[in-house]
Amino acid sequence: MTEKTKKGLARVEEIYEDRSKRAIELKEQGKKIIGYLCIYPVIEMLTALDMVPFRIFGDIKEPITKADACLPTVVCPFLRSSLDLGLKGRYNFLEGTVMSHACEVCEKTAHIWKTYIEQKYTFFIDVPHTVHEAAQEHLKGLLEDFRKTLEAFTGKDLSNDKLTKAIKLHNEQRKLVREIYELRKPNPPLISGVETIKLIKSLMSVPVEEGNDILKDVLAELKNRKNAPQKKSIRLLLWGSIIDDASLIEIIENADANLVMDDTCVGTRPYFDDVKLTADPLEGLAYHYLVDIKCPRTFRESEYGETSKNYMKDLSSRFSYLSDYARDWKVDGIILHSLRFCDIHGYEVPAIRDFLDSKGIKSIYLEPDYTESALGPLRTRIEAFIETLG
Amino acid sequence: MADEKKKKAISRPKAMYPLRARIDEVYQNSIKAVQAGKPTGWCMVNWWEADPIIMAMGIEAVYPENYGAVCAAKGVAQKYLERSDSEGFPSHMCGYARNTIGYTARMNDLGRIPEEAPMGGMPKPLFLLGSGALCDTRFKWFQALGRYLDVPMWTVEMPQPGVREEMMPGAHDRNIKFMVKELRGFIGFLERLFGKKLDWAKLEEISNDIIEMNRIWHETNELRKARPSPMHSRDFWTCMTGCLYPAGDLKVLIKLYNDLYIELKERVDKKIGAIENEKYRMTFAELPPWHSLNIFDTLAERGWNFVVESWAYHPPKPIDLSKVSDPLERIARFTYQWLSGYYQNAMKAKEWWGFFAYPYMDFVKDYQCDGALLHPLITCRTATNHLYLIQDRLMQTMKVPSMIAEGDIVDLKLFDAVDVLRRAETFEESMDHYKEIRRKEGFEW
Numbered sequence: 001m002t003e004k005t006k007k008g009l010a011r012v013e014e015i016y017e018d019r020s021k022r023a024i025e026l027k028e029q030g031k032k033i034i035g036y037l038c039i040y041p042v043i044e045m046l047t048a049l050d051m052v053p054f055r056i057f058g059d060i061k062e063p064i065t066k067a068d069a070c071l072p073t074v075v076c077p078f079l080r081s082s083l084d085l086g087l088k089g090r091y092n093f094l095e096g097t098v099m100s101h102a103c104e105v106c107e108k109t110a111h112i113w114k115t116y117i118e119q120k121y122t123f124f125i126d127v128p129h130t131v132h133e134a135a136q137e138h139l140k141g142l143l144e145d146f147r148k149t150l151e152a153f154t155g156k157d158l159s160n161d162k163l164t165k166a167i168k169l170h171n172e173q174r175k176l177v178r179e180i181y182e183l184r185k186p187n188p189p190l191i192s193g194v195e196t197i198k199l200i201k202s203l204m205s206v207p208v209e210e211g212n213d214i215l216k217d218v219l220a221e222l223k224n225r226k227n228a229p230q231k232k233s234i235r236l237l238l239w240g241s242i243i244d245d246a247s248l249i250e251i252i253e254n255a256d257a258n259l260v261m262d263d264t265c266v267g268t269r270p271y272f273d274d275v276k277l278t279a280d281p282l283e284g285l286a287y288h289y290l291v292d293i294k295c296p297r298t299f300r301e302s303e304y305g306e307t308s309k310n311y312m313k314d315l316s317s318r319f320s321y322l323s324d325y326a327r328d329w330k331v332d333g334i335i336l337h338s339l340r341f342c343d344i345h346g347y348e349v350p351a352i353r354d355f356l357d358s359k360g361i362k363s364i365y366l367e368p369d370y371t372e373s374a375l376g377p378l379r380t381r382i383e384a385f386i387e388t389l390g
Numbered sequence: 391m392a393d394e395k396k397k398k399a400i401s402r403p404k405a406m407y408p409l410r411a412r413i414d415e416v417y418q419n420s421i422k423a424v425q426a427g428k429p430t431g432w433c434m435v436n437w438w439e440a441d442p443i444i445m446a447m448g449i450e451a452v453y454p455e456n457y458g459a460v461c462a463a464k465g466v467a468q469k470y471l472e473r474s475d476s477e478g479f480p481s482h483m484c485g486y487a488r489n490t491i492g493y494t495a496r497m498n499d500l501g502r503i504p505e506e507a508p509m510g511g512m513p514k515p516l517f518l519l520g521s522g523a524l525c526d527t528r529f530k531w532f533q534a535l536g537r538y539l540d541v542p543m544w545t546v547e548m549p550q551p552g553v554r555e556e557m558m559p560g561a562h563d564r565n566i567k568f569m570v571k572e573l574r575g576f577i578g579f580l581e582r583l584f585g586k587k588l589d590w591a592k593l594e595e596i597s598n599d600i601i602e603m604n605r606i607w608h609e610t611n612e613l614r615k616a617r618p619s620p621m622h623s624r625d626f627w628t629c630m631t632g633c634l635y636p637a638g639d640l641k642v643l644i645k646l647y648n649d650l651y652i653e654l655k656e657r658v659d660k661k662i663g664a665i666e667n668e669k670y671r672m673t674f675a676e677l678p679p680w681h682s683l684n685i686f687d688t689l690a691e692r693g694w695n696f697v698v699e700s701w702a703y704h705p706p707k708p709i710d711l712s713k714v715s716d717p718l719e720r721i722a723r724f725t726y727q728w729l730s731g732y733y734q735n736a737m738k739a740k741e742w743w744g745f746f747a748y749p750y751m752d753f754v755k756d757y758q759c760d761g762a763l764l765h766p767l768i769t770c771r772t773a774t775n776h777l778y779l780i781q782d783r784l785m786q787t788m789k790v791p792s793m794i795a796e797g798d799i800v801d802l803k804l805f806d807a808v809d810v811l812r813r814a815e816t817f818e819e820s821m822d823h824y825k826e827i828r829r830k831e832g833f834e835w
């Protein structure tokens with residue numbers, strides 16, 4: 001039981017290095033491990049039935065060989081990599097998957113996954129694009145269907161009570177993650193960007209209670225830590241599409257910068273708002289996943305059905321949380337990152353830059369292709385950017 | 391001489407000509423109306439979900455996606471693509487989107503329509519209509535135009551569930567309910583924006599005409615299942631625009647589509663095919679190589695008849711909407727049928743990508759195809775995502791081979807017609823081989 005022997009950041013490192021080990025152990029103990037892709041599958045519903053949500057990631061170090069035959073090279077390389085691992089059997093321990101219409105290619109990947117990879121359980125959540133009340137109600141309906149399929153699969157009742165308990169557990173995780181991020185506010189921060197992404201990735205690999213224990217241990221360790229990250233001259237925030245490997249962040253932190261904040265989906269996005277506790281828990285969940293999570297995959301107007309539009313008002317309604325982060329975490333500059341072929345984030349970049357320019361926040365845009373070799377050339381650009389901030 | 395010979399390889403239905411002339415005339419009238427100041431919205435292709443409402447409100451719809459194709463054909467797209475790149479938009483995005491972004495940025499600088507803009511350009515719209523159907527670009531692109539256009543935007547929703555999820559009790563109706571609610575919201579938005587009420591009677595008439603026009607078009611395409619098939623894909627692509635972008639007096643279009651139906655029916659009865667010697671029955675996915683369409687003539691000379699194609703451009707399979715009294719529900723059911731009409735069969739076949747990919751499996755079976763020509767597009771992921779899956783599924787389930795020929799929507803030079811024709815010969819051997827295998831395995835064709 002290695003999980004008992006190591007604690008705090010050492011345990012995080014251990015899970016990060018071999019994410020599936022613990023999941024396989026749990027499977028052997030009779031737990032059902034369910035994979036999910038992107039952050040839109042409502043994992044509280046899995047926890048409520050005592051299943052383990054396990055986030056599917058890609059691997060930037062592994063060349064894509066099998067996915068070429070079913071997903072073309074002109075789509076998101078992260079999704080191609082994830083599918084590639086699935087096809088190679090890296091996720092064979094999963095009992096099933098829940099996927100969603102997080103973005104177009106994510107939606108298509110779900111169907112291809114289901115076609116080629118055998119699973120005992122699958123569900124696809126067709127998350128709407130708008131945040132209108134009708135869309136929230138629609139998503140709630142989809143979650144009702146999700147509930148039915150889960151009940152049929154497990155043979156257990158997914159009662160509102162169980163769901164509320166699970167939401168509370170996940171909200172506790174969200175609160176603990178926010179506490180971790182508070183420790184990135186001091187200068188130097190008490191936890192580095194590399195440690196943070198490893199931590200978040202670990203949380204997405206173990207049951208929520210176990211993750212919460214890890215978080216508590218890490219918090220205690222950080223508060224007394226002697227080996228805090230070195231103070232650098234520049235504090236940065238990282239925005240963008242998925243980063244599921246510490247390499248890019250290592251490059252940033254090996255330069256003269258501390259990465260102190262992010263707006264990514266292996267970072268703040270799934271954690272910075274709690275799910276509201278509503279009489280019908282599905283209502284709170286639908287609201288949270290559609291409205292609270294600020295991923296550019298969702299279309300938002302500054303006001304419902306507005307008939308006049310002002311660009312600056314629109315920008316501020318969509319991005320002011322970013323300038324709030326920059327202010328509160330005393331950020332000097334922002335790295336904008338969109339994976340090659342990610343439409344969701346790519347279309348957003350000039351608008352975000354307009355917004356940041358209007359606030360006097362400097363930014364740089366990177367477009368890696370999800371290979372380790374593509375990261376090297378970014379080093380020079382990152383260093384040059386840091387210099388301009390100095 | 392050579393050209394004359396090529397034109398004869400495909401026998402084009404006579405009724406196609408007046409229909410196409412009418413489509414062109416309606417398009418020209420629309421351009422004139424827009425230039426004369428008629429209220430205009432820039433719209434994404436929305437598969438009849440919003441079109442009837444826009445028409446009933448007396449608004450002219452302009453489709454920048456189509457305008458991207460026009461700019462590419464007239465050789466001005468490059469200028470707009472470069473402008474989009476210099477504005478900071480990634481160069482790997484949809485070519486049509488980049489074209490519009492570059493065009494709009496330039497129009498914004500000049501304060502008028504750029505002089506090089508083909509067909510009189512696209513005047514500034516009063517609103518933007520995005521769509522959640524098929525690709526993220528369809529709403530992200532218009533949202534990005536906010537940099538240059540302070541005009542409001544609405545996004546119509548179109549559910550795209552998984553096959554099994556759509557088959558769950560109540561799921562279909564819930565999707566319809568959602569679409570209807572959003573359409574009501576859209577009407578409210580337009581009424582506030584234009585300060586006038588929607589003419590519901592007009593909406594009813596327009597949507598019924600659209601449904602009828604598509605029914606005839608569907609029946610026309612059903613005739614193509616005959617051997618030999620009476621109409622080639624070239625004529626499908628020539629005629630589809632009237633249904634896909636409804637405009638003008640729809641009753642006139644209905645009559646012209648009906649004339650086409652009658653002519654094809656006669657061809658079927660007399661066993662007259664679109665090409666003389668139909669040796670290979672083909673399907674094509676997705677957007678055609680607009681500038682190399684003459685390859686189809688050369689292939690026709692070799693006996694290739696393209697009998698079905700381009701799922702997304704096909705009309706919905708007809709459903710009975712006579713008992714649906716709410717016009718919005720009728721629109722929603724009709725439009726959603728376009729996407730979900732194949733799900734029942736997909737469920738039976740345990741194929742999980744119910745639109746885009748699965749329809750080709752029905753096509754190949756129902757139209758008894760010997761092969762598929764698949765056309766991945768470098769800057770349109772949406773028309774490309776599913777092609778490898780199709781290639782595999784057609785082979786696995788029906789022993790039908792596919793040939794892949796790359797192209798693009800704006801870089802028209804990318805499509806190598808010579809290479810396609812060169813490979814056609816070897817591909818014929820493959821089609822012959824699998825025809826034999828299908829025969830041995832007891833397939834019907």
Ligand code: SF4
Nearest residue numbers: 076103241242342344
């Ligand atoms: S990186 Fe972009 S394209 Fe890829 S899964 Fe995320 S949102 Fe979708």
Ligand code: SF4
Nearest residue numbers: 484486525527770772
């Ligand atoms: S990506 Fe393709 S489907 Fe989407 S808007 Fe562009 S051309 Fe059209």
